[in-house]
Amino acid sequence: MSVLSFGAISYNVEVVMDVIFMVSVARRNLAHEKSKVAVSIGGIVLSVFLILTMVGLNEAFSTMMDDMITGADADLWITSEGASGSFHSPSLLPISIQDNLTQIEGVSEVSPLIRTPLSVKINDEKVLLYLNGYDIETGLGGPWSVIEGKSEVENGEIIIDRTLAQKQGLEVGGNLTIAEKDFRIVGLSDRTNLMIAYMVFMTFDDAKTFLLEGVTNYFLVKVDSGYTLAEVINNIESSLTDVSANTSTDTAQAYKDEILGGFIPIFYLLSTIGLLVGIQVIGVLLYSLTMDKAKEYGILKAVGATNPQIYRIVLEQALIVSILGFVIGSIVVPPLISIMQIYVPEFLVTITPNMMLGVSLLGILTGIVASVIPVKKIAGIDPALVFKEA
Amino acid sequence: MDFEQHDDIDRAVELYHATKVYGSKHTSVVAVNDVSLHVELGEIIVIMGPSGSGKTTLIQLIGALLTPTSGDVIINGRNLNGLSKKELSRIRREEIGFVFQSPNLLSALTAIQNVEVVLNLAGVKGANARYRAEQLLKQMGLGERVNHRPSQLSGGEQQRVAIARALANNPQIILADEPTANLDSKTGHEVIRLLRNIAKEQGKTIIIATHDLRIRDLADRVLWLEDGKISVRWSDGFIIDPVCLMLVNRSSEIVTTYEGKTFHFCTRKCKERFEENPAAYANRGFWEDLNENMH
Numbered sequence: 001m002s003v004l005s006f007g008a009i010s011y012n013v014e015v016v017m018d019v020i021f022m023v024s025v026a027r028r029n030l031a032h033e034k035s036k037v038a039v040s041i042g043g044i045v046l047s048v049f050l051i052l053t054m055v056g057l058n059e060a061f062s063t064m065m066d067d068m069i070t071g072a073d074a075d076l077w078i079t080s081e082g083a084s085g086s087f088h089s090p091s092l093l094p095i096s097i098q099d100n101l102t103q104i105e106g107v108s109e110v111s112p113l114i115r116t117p118l119s120v121k122i123n124d125e126k127v128l129l130y131l132n133g134y135d136i137e138t139g140l141g142g143p144w145s146v147i148e149g150k151s152e153v154e155n156g157e158i159i160i161d162r163t164l165a166q167k168q169g170l171e172v173g174g175n176l177t178i179a180e181k182d183f184r185i186v187g188l189s190d191r192t193n194l195m196i197a198y199m200v201f202m203t204f205d206d207a208k209t210f211l212l213e214g215v216t217n218y219f220l221v222k223v224d225s226g227y228t229l230a231e232v233i234n235n236i237e238s239s240l241t242d243v244s245a246n247t248s249t250d251t252a253q254a255y256k257d258e259i260l261g262g263f264i265p266i267f268y269l270l271s272t273i274g275l276l277v278g279i280q281v282i283g284v285l286l287y288s289l290t291m292d293k294a295k296e297y298g299i300l301k302a303v304g305a306t307n308p309q310i311y312r313i314v315l316e317q318a319l320i321v322s323i324l325g326f327v328i329g330s331i332v333v334p335p336l337i338s339i340m341q342i343y344v345p346e347f348l349v350t351i352t353p354n355m356m357l358g359v360s361l362l363g364i365l366t367g368i369v370a371s372v373i374p375v376k377k378i379a380g381i382d383p384a385l386v387f388k389e390a
Numbered sequence: 391m392d393f394e395q396h397d398d399i400d401r402a403v404e405l406y407h408a409t410k411v412y413g414s415k416h417t418s419v420v421a422v423n424d425v426s427l428h429v430e431l432g433e434i435i436v437i438m439g440p441s442g443s444g445k446t447t448l449i450q451l452i453g454a455l456l457t458p459t460s461g462d463v464i465i466n467g468r469n470l471n472g473l474s475k476k477e478l479s480r481i482r483r484e485e486i487g488f489v490f491q492s493p494n495l496l497s498a499l500t501a502i503q504n505v506e507v508v509l510n511l512a513g514v515k516g517a518n519a520r521y522r523a524e525q526l527l528k529q530m531g532l533g534e535r536v537n538h539r540p541s542q543l544s545g546g547e548q549q550r551v552a553i554a555r556a557l558a559n560n561p562q563i564i565l566a567d568e569p570t571a572n573l574d575s576k577t578g579h580e581v582i583r584l585l586r587n588i589a590k591e592q593g594k595t596i597i598i599a600t601h602d603l604r605i606r607d608l609a610d611r612v613l614w615l616e617d618g619k620i621s622v623r624w625s626d627g628f629i630i631d632p633v634c635l636m637l638v639n640r641s642s643e644i645v646t647t648y649e650g651k652t653f654h655f656c657t658r659k660c661k662e663r664f665e666e667n668p669a670a671y672a673n674r675g676f677w678e679d680l681n682e683n684m685h
């Protein structure tokens with residue numbers, strides 16, 4: 001729908017509304033300046049795009065981080081003491097403590113899990129993998145969102161991130177060589193692209209060949225019913241030294257803090273810039289609309305309009321443009337993002353209803369903020385101006 | 391003239407020693423100087439005077455758009471001194487209709503909407519406002535033009551829309567500042583006739599500030615303003631510029647003689663134009679007539 005035809009429709013709706021209610025000077029003024037309004041709405045749509053993309057990226061990544069931990073289906077994550085387990089502070093534990101863990105009161109099941117970055121060459125290109133080696137007996141730590149092929153691996157098999165497959169032309173049934181070891185690709189996993197690394201899943205036994213002898217990164221623990229998580233954490237930490245036990249939720253949070261922590265300020269900054277661009281666009285439009293019609297506001301004042309009555313006109317103009325911009329933006333931007341994702345698979349953005357609600361509220365807020373300066377200008381218009389010849 | 395201050399509901403406008411000084415100290419200009427004046431209900435007053443004599447300022451004082459530096463302005467029995475901005479707006483909205491030199495319509499609105507807007511401001515809404523606006527425009531002979539934008543109307547038509555707008559809230563007082571200045575003489579006459587009919591049919595009080603001597607015919611009373619003061623009589627010091635018909639000071643140096651008569655001009659430009667074709671201007675019948683009448 002073009003903005004111009006929208007203008008025509010709104011004009012006709014206008015005429016009907018005037019008969020029932022009041023003549024809206026605001027809407028008339030906007031209908032009179034269609035191209036200016038259209039350009040402004042375009043600017044707001046871009047600002048909505050920027051905001052939704054940033055917030056959506058943040059959302060997508062934090063959901064992914066959550067899934068990376070909670071998808072492992074463990075009650076507790078055991079790490080070496082003080083290590084959160086992320087890229088930056090890897091956890092290393094001796095395999096030998098698995099027996100000790102199993103004997104602790106309240107522990108029902110223990111599985112080792114390897115998660116480690118590994119730089120490999122695929123098609124002569126350097127690629128960073130995030131290796132995930134899980135215990136196929138318990139299945140804990142295995143892939144949580146396979147979109148193609150098997151969702152479990154056996155020795156010699158691998159499930160890889162779908163965007164890695166897409167980028168490198170890999171397919172289910174094909175082969176992937178990692179450090180001279182051949183793996184058969186048996187499945188593709190979604191939402192496991194960490195931007196800096198692609199997740200791949202293999203058996204614990206295969207994965208441990210890439211790590212030091214006798215070492216794992218984590219143990220995943222299932223807790224017996226009848227015990228609280230806190231009780232079992234306490235039991236573990238008091239019977240084993242140099243070990244931390246945390247709930248899945250806490251581990252996920254630590255993970256997100258560490259990996260996304262550095263990005264979140266950037267997300268917020270860019271979203272804020274998006275918002276400011278929106279306010280600026282509406283502000284400039286309103287300013288120019290107001291100044292173009294400064295004399296007309298003077299006329300209204302002279303014939304007895306009160307300042308609040310005139311402010312309402314400016315505010316109405318601001319709200320119409322901003323809400324229209326944000327509504328059109330919210331309609332247009334999500335499909336636009338979907339289309340872009342076809343071409344740029346790494347472009348991981350999740351848009352939620354809450355975000356849409358937030359964007360609408362921002363629209364209203366933007367309109368109010370953007371009308372402040374024009375309203376101040378109008379307050380200063382002298383109605384006596386009307387008596388001077390143009 | 392002696393003015394006693396007392397409540398009199400038959401008076402639409404009363405001024406008591408109203409003075410307006412613009413600026414301060416060494417830059418100050420006394421635009422209206424100690425003017426006292428009564429205008430009765432239904433009276434048509436024309437205020438004349440040379441440029442800069444304070445006509446517009448006086449209109450603005452009466453129109454609640456300026457506060458007098460000293461003195462009182464009373465509209466329909468209410469002293470404007472000390473009224474809140476909101477109350478002054480209400481008086482402008484409901485008790486006074488304004489007609490300006492240029493029509494001053496809102497460009498994005500059609501003729502009818504321009505009239506509706508001021509009705510809306512006063513709380514008359516929807517179909518009621520629309521009906522009243524349409525009736526007024528019909529009275530102004532604009533029944534076929536209601537949905538035209540100002541840019542689609544002639545100057546005279548625009549000015550008639552402005553008059554309809556001034557009448558919309560049925561104010562007792564109409565204030566007009568040079569309402570014909572932008573119109574050719576024929577259209578100017580039409581607008582004047584319209585104002586006169588309204589005044590007489592609807593009993594409105596009309597105050598018109600103008601240079602245009604032809605408007606004199608419409609007045610019940612002509613006031614002569616000079617240096618911000620009202621003189622009862624036409625000042626002997628003034629004469630009419632035969633080209634632009636403005637009043638000029640007799641002591642003006644820009645003069646020429648033609649067929650034994652001395653003519654005075656407001657500017658060299660008028661003088662030059664006169665000299666190009668003196669016969670066309672010197673024999674303007676109404677000029678002679680007016681100059682004599684005024685004396």
Ligand SMILES: Nc1ncnc2c1ncn2[C@@H]1O[C@H](COP(=O)(O)OP(=O)(O)OP(=O)(O)O)[C@@H](O)[C@H]1O
Nearest residue numbers: 412413419420421440441442443444445446447448
């Ligand atoms: N806003 C203002 N600030 C300062 N001086 C002003 C202002 N408005 C008018 N004046 C001065 O006040 C005097 C009266 O001006 P005013 O506009 O009332 O005259 P006028 O009779 O309407 O003139 P004209 O016939 O040219 O319209 C003039 O000397 C003018 O320069």
Ligand SMILES: [Mg+2]
Nearest residue numbers: 445446447567
């Ligand atoms: Mg004037």
